[in-house]
Amino acid sequence: MTNHYRELLTTPGATGLMLASAIARLPQAMIGIGIITMLVEQTGVYWLAGAVAGTFTLANALIGPYISKLVDQRGQSRVLPVVTTFSIGMLLALIFVVHMSAPATLFFILAGLAGTMPSMPSMIRARWTQLFRGKPQLHTAFSVDSVLTELAYIIGPPLAIGLSVSLFAEAGPLVAVGLLAVGVTAFLLQRQTEPKVVVGHTRHTGSTLLIPGVSTIVLALLAMGAIGGSIDVAVVAFANAQGWPASATFILAAYAFGSLVAGLTFGALRVSLPIEKQFFVGILVTAITGVLPLFAPDVYVLSAMLFIAGLSFAPTMVVVMKLGTIILPPSRITEGLTWMATGISIGVALGGLLSGLIVDAYGARAGFGVAVLAGLGMLIVVLLGLRTLGAVSTTSVEPTCP
Incomplete structure (x- = not known):
């Protein structure tokens, strides 16, 4: 390491x-x-x-x-x-x-x-x-x-x-x-x-979102953001329902800490699996661990479950950003990375909104169901786009300026 x-x-x-x-x-x-x-x-x-x-x-x-x-x-x-x-x-x-x-x-x-x-x-x-x-x-x-x-x-x-x-x-x-x-x-x-400022190549004159693979990543990140946004709201509601509102702080800290630990560990590794398969594995683990909070009986177990769920977040984001640098031409790199961040931001907002509506109607635990549905949607998006991601990740993009 x-x-x-x-x-x-x-x-x-x-x-x-x-x-x-x-x-x-x-x-x-x-x-x-x-x-x-x-x-x-x-x-x-x-x-x-x-x-x-x-x-x-x-x-x-x-x-x-x-x-x-x-x-x-x-x-x-x-x-x-x-x-x-x-x-x-x-x-x-x-x-x-x-x-x-x-x-x-x-x-x-x-x-x-x-x-x-x-x-x-x-x-x-x-x-x-x-x-x-x-x-x-x-x-x-x-x-x-x-x-x-x-x-x-x-x-x-x-x-x-x-x-x-x-x-x-x-x-x-x-x-x-x-x-x-x-x-x-x-x-x-x-x-x-x-x-350096890079002059774009003629084959990339359209929208950055139309570059093969970019829309798949942005939609997957939108769903990933929805998981995070829904969990934030559902955790606050769950803590209130348990009669300990302040516990939401350390529950969400456990989620972030799991991601932080995994990010540091992942940075020390060199993974030989093709980048698009790394992306799929990260998305799959994120979707599966998103189910765990539904079964938490109290704030302590919920903290442990969210720590586990958080372990996949940072490594998946690392893979996504690496994949972005491969499929995005240098003349579009900042814009493309920002569209990815936009996907997450909109997902967080939508996830929080939907989770809040579900919590109001069906109770605190039901709010975690939004994360489960978002995880399922994320898996579908990536499965549909996996072949394209595999193809574009093996082709070279326009060269950088010397």
Whole structure:
């Protein structure tokens, strides 16, 4: 294990990229929940808080690929300062109008405009791809990336909530905005790892989603996001039904910790199985372990079951991102990776919504059924697209610029 990670860390530019990316990805985990907590503390209206945060998340998911397309065409150092500055301005304006108790319509408008915040995880993965495309170190790099993502979602939401509850309502989003400014600046200072702009090949002039294999991955990730989103809601409902609402925190932490442990372990391995088969195995295990929470009698067993379920998440994401770097041409890499992240984000939102409706109608345990159905849908999508993934993963994409 040590050798693979040492190889990664001794690569010029890798350590700086890792440290900068650790800061740059935190705001994505903080801003949504920060908006919710700020509005709940300020207005006490839960539906408004959820709707405004949902507007930001949806806008970010839909706008993100187009910003990433600009990045592919013009470069990170030219696009990121502009869109980040605009997003920060809109977030600060949102915080101000909430503080001033302005009309709620303004909240939605500013939240939507703030959705121009760039997809930093995709920018980071594009840099790892620039460093290690076609090399075994890319496997370890994406494993580190998945671990840092899990850490961001373990640290970020509690930090945002704690700041807003213990200091003042706007504290969580304000700190998130500050981290966004610092993180993106630190990231852009790592000029050694910035991807070169690649002129696209004529055979890739259509939509990135129409590149063979991409739609299969995006739909599978949408279902995978639905599993995570439904589990989040169902866990909160289950903890409340058990009379111990606070237990939801450590239950969900167990889920994330399982993914983190598996991500670190997977990064130390070199798997010889063809990449599309690795993807299928990861999806299969994710779907099967998604059934476990249905049978949990209490919060302790549920924690153990979700730890097991989490073990497949990070390795599957590592395989997905590696597969993406194979089938996506270099001129579309950031956009393509962002579409994958968009699939997850929309899936999380849909999974949470459906699980909430099911919980209201049939009780807490039934909410886990959404994860089971999403897992089944994910398996069907991958089985239908497996032959295409196998074919495209063995063909070369357009070469990078020398």
